[in-house]
Amino acid sequence: MLEKALTGSRRYWGWIFFLLAVIGVGFIFYLRQFAYGLGITGMSRDVSWGLYIGQFTFLVGVAASAVMLVIPYYLHDFKKFGKILILGEFLAVAAVVMCMLFIMADMGQPMRVMNLVLHPTPNSVMFWDAIVLNGYLLLNIIIGWTTLGADRKELPPPAWVKPLIYLSIPWAISIHTVTAFLYAGLPGRPFWLSAIMAARFLASAFAAGPALLIILALIVRKLTKFDPGKEPIQALGKIVTYAMIASTFFLILEVFTAFYSQIPGHMASFEYLYAGLDGFGKLVPLMWLSTILAVVAIILLVNPNTRKNESILAFACITVFISLWIDKGFGLIVGGFVPNPFERVTEYWPTMPETIITIGVWAIGLLVLTVLYKVAISVREAQIDSGSNTH
Amino acid sequence: MSISRRDFLKLAGISSLGIGFSATDLLWKNRAEAIEYMSSPKGLTAKRWAMVVDLRKFKTEEDYNRVIDICHRIHNVPDFGNLKDEVKWIWTDTFEHVFPFQKNEYLPEGVQEKKAVLFCNHCDNPPCVRVCPTKATFKRKDGIVAQDYHRCIGCRFCMAACPFGSRSFNWRDPRPFIKRLNPKFPTRTKGVVEKCNFCVERLAEGLKPACVEVSNGALTFGDLSDPNSEVRKILSTNYSIRKAELGTRPSVFYIIGGDEDA
Ligand code: SF4
Ligand code: SF4
Numbered sequence: 001m002l003e004k005a006l007t008g009s010r011r012y013w014g015w016i017f018f019l020l021a022v023i024g025v026g027f028i029f030y031l032r033q034f035a036y037g038l039g040i041t042g043m044s045r046d047v048s049w050g051l052y053i054g055q056f057t058f059l060v061g062v063a064a065s066a067v068m069l070v071i072p073y074y075l076h077d078f079k080k081f082g083k084i085l086i087l088g089e090f091l092a093v094a095a096v097v098m099c100m101l102f103i104m105a106d107m108g109q110p111m112r113v114m115n116l117v118l119h120p121t122p123n124s125v126m127f128w129d130a131i132v133l134n135g136y137l138l139l140n141i142i143i144g145w146t147t148l149g150a151d152r153k154e155l156p157p158p159a160w161v162k163p164l165i166y167l168s169i170p171w172a173i174s175i176h177t178v179t180a181f182l183y184a185g186l187p188g189r190p191f192w193l194s195a196i197m198a199a200r201f202l203a204s205a206f207a208a209g210p211a212l213l214i215i216l217a218l219i220v221r222k223l224t225k226f227d228p229g230k231e232p233i234q235a236l237g238k239i240v241t242y243a244m245i246a247s248t249f250f251l252i253l254e255v256f257t258a259f260y261s262q263i264p265g266h267m268a269s270f271e272y273l274y275a276g277l278d279g280f281g282k283l284v285p286l287m288w289l290s291t292i293l294a295v296v297a298i299i300l301l302v303n304p305n306t307r308k309n310e311s312i313l314a315f316a317c318i319t320v321f322i323s324l325w326i327d328k329g330f331g332l333i334v335g336g337f338v339p340n341p342f343e344r345v346t347e348y349w350p351t352m353p354e355t356i357i358t359i360g361v362w363a364i365g366l367l368v369l370t371v372l373y374k375v376a377i378s379v380r381e382a383q384i385d386s387g388s389n390t391h
Numbered sequence: 392m393s394i395s396r397r398d399f400l401k402l403a404g405i406s407s408l409g410i411g412f413s414a415t416d417l418l419w420k421n422r423a424e425a426i427e428y429m430s431s432p433k434g435l436t437a438k439r440w441a442m443v444v445d446l447r448k449f450k451t452e453e454d455y456n457r458v459i460d461i462c463h464r465i466h467n468v469p470d471f472g473n474l475k476d477e478v479k480w481i482w483t484d485t486f487e488h489v490f491p492f493q494k495n496e497y498l499p500e501g502v503q504e505k506k507a508v509l510f511c512n513h514c515d516n517p518p519c520v521r522v523c524p525t526k527a528t529f530k531r532k533d534g535i536v537a538q539d540y541h542r543c544i545g546c547r548f549c550m551a552a553c554p555f556g557s558r559s560f561n562w563r564d565p566r567p568f569i570k571r572l573n574p575k576f577p578t579r580t581k582g583v584v585e586k587c588n589f590c591v592e593r594l595a596e597g598l599k600p601a602c603v604e605v606s607n608g609a610l611t612f613g614d615l616s617d618p619n620s621e622v623r624k625i626l627s628t629n630y631s632i633r634k635a636e637l638g639t640r641p642s643v644f645y646i647i648g649g650d651e652d653a
Contacts (some may be wrong), residue, residue: 037581039562044475048550049558106547107581108560115525115544126524126548187637190529265491298547340555342488346474368503 026360046346052106058329063095065209067172089144094369137181191269211317255331293323437614439534448609469568512641519549
């Protein structure tokens with residue numbers, strides 16, 4: 001099937017080469033980082049994780065959100081998701097690939113990555129995160145590829161993938177739960193030390209992931225002969241709506257606990273992010289942008305009239321995606337480090353090389369996504385062609 | 392279909408490699424601990440090394456600088472001259488920042504602004520060790536939390552986990568920024584974490600930590616598990632505090648005020 005990615009229109013190849021060019025630039029900057037060290041980024045002793053780990057965290061959520069298609073289709077027999085299921089699974093593959101690349105980009109000694117395997121340490125949450133992420137990648141490649149292969153021959157998927165599909169459901173939940181545990185179990189970071197962290201992660205993931213999927217489905221419809229269909233997109237729109245409300249609700253719960261208890265350590269990071277602390281407030285405009293976008297998105301999504309209009313839905317999905325990207329891909333990580341354990345503020349802002357490397361990794365993800373989608377859509381287009389011949 | 396199956400098996404094979412490795416390793420690997428200093432017969436030993444910082448005995452700026460300088464000099468700690476790249480093993484901050492949980496504006500005059508020396512607490516229940524995915528940071532039998540610079544992958548999970556800001560990362564090559572190289576102690580490479588090691592290399596030779604030696608009695612070092620040790624004697628006769636609120640059981644104690652005992 002992979003050969004289908006090797007034939008395509010000029011537009012397809014133009015896009016591929018554009019991505020390759022972006023990846024190339026990113027890679028050049030990565031080589032600079034490799035030679036100089038992570039000092040090329042905006043991180044410091046006080047804010048020791050930044051954009052890379054933020055992207056990682058955000059993308060684990062995107063990856064996990066494939067389950068929002070799998071559950072309705074396989075557990076509730078919601079047949080309308082049948083044709084776009086593959087888009088969700090392949091999105092998960094691309095997202096996990098990016099997660100792993102961001103971890104590599106963030107590593108001080110990437111050449112020693114095998115130490116994770118040579119000295120396995122089950123008391124470290126990172127050990128479990130590596131296992132669940134690798135497993136999830138594998139599951140989605142196997143499931144996506146076999147179901148698509150069978151589908152191409154108009155056959156039901158082989159029986160042995162069914163258990164894997166069921167396994168992928170709790171597995172998807174696990175990747176984001178374990179990722180939340182990276183943060184939620186650390187003693188000196190009150191901003192992260194919250195039992196609701198994993199739940200909040202999942203809620204924001206199930207909003208941002210399907211929102212991205214809707215945008216992708218609309219692009220696919222525009223550019224190819226394959227139409228994912230109105231109904232699945234509307235169904236996804238409802239999922240985004242519920243999840244976005246849950247995600248915002250969880251954030252409000254955090255704010256309540258911090259500010260009604262008036263415990264300084266629990267309030268400080270929120271103060272830094274939304275109002276500024278000790279005169280430092282680099283993230284304040286971003287966080288309020290995230291808040292405003294969230295409010296706009298919820299208004300547009302909750303109202304059935306606006307949600308049912310596909311252009312408005314697309315706009316709402318873009319606002320959801322950006323809002324949650326800021327909240328989780330940036331604010332959540334930086335906020336956890338500010339103020340530092342001595343109640344002093346060190347600010348963080350990504351540098352130019354750091355940003356270009358980040359864009360480069362996103363380009364790799366988009367390349368993986370494009371190739372996988374090309375294969376899937378070619379299969380769908382072939383089905384449409386043969387369908388129109390016989391009828 | 393045969394082609395696609397082969398493709399798929401290839402993909403599946405590649406991605407399963409990672410998991411296969413870690414699973415078998417978990418089961419079969421002999422768990423070699425990271426390197427430790429071999430103690431010679433004259434080496435100092437203890438069940439749990441601890442430090443008492445007597446702030447009453449830090450009087451002048453010079454008292455602070457002496458302990459900081461000696462540590463950073465013998466351990467090849469670089470001086471980058473900027474905050475962003477900063478690496479430090481021992482440093483100072485004012486009381487209200489060192490003990491944010493003890494903030495109290497009605498303390499005797501000068502206490503809030505009084506500087507305290509800070510270094511790794513060598514916690515008895517260290518979160519940094521708990522989170523490290525490679526055992527590059529580990530607790531020794533004598534209670535010292537040590538760091539293997541050759542194993543560390545630079546993930547900085549330990550920095551997020553340490554509630555006391557004790558750890559530094561080498562954001563760039565530190566070697567050009569070492570003022571005077573001590574050939575007897577290893578230099579570090581970029582991309583690894585480091586921190587105070589309670590002078591394990593000196594203990595192995597029968598010497599107390601360097602900072603203790605130059606502190607004129609302001610720092611006391613000894614075995615916390617031995618009721619007759621110097622640290623235990625001081626702790627039993629003076630009121631001390633430590634950063635205990637997070638359950639890490641720090642091995643560094645601070646004496647703030649009260650009469651100096653003889
Ligand atoms: S003070 Fe920090 S680095 Fe030192 S042992 Fe405790 S947690 Fe680890
Ligand atoms: S940075 Fe090094 S010592 Fe710290 S957790 Fe990672 S591997 Fe362990």
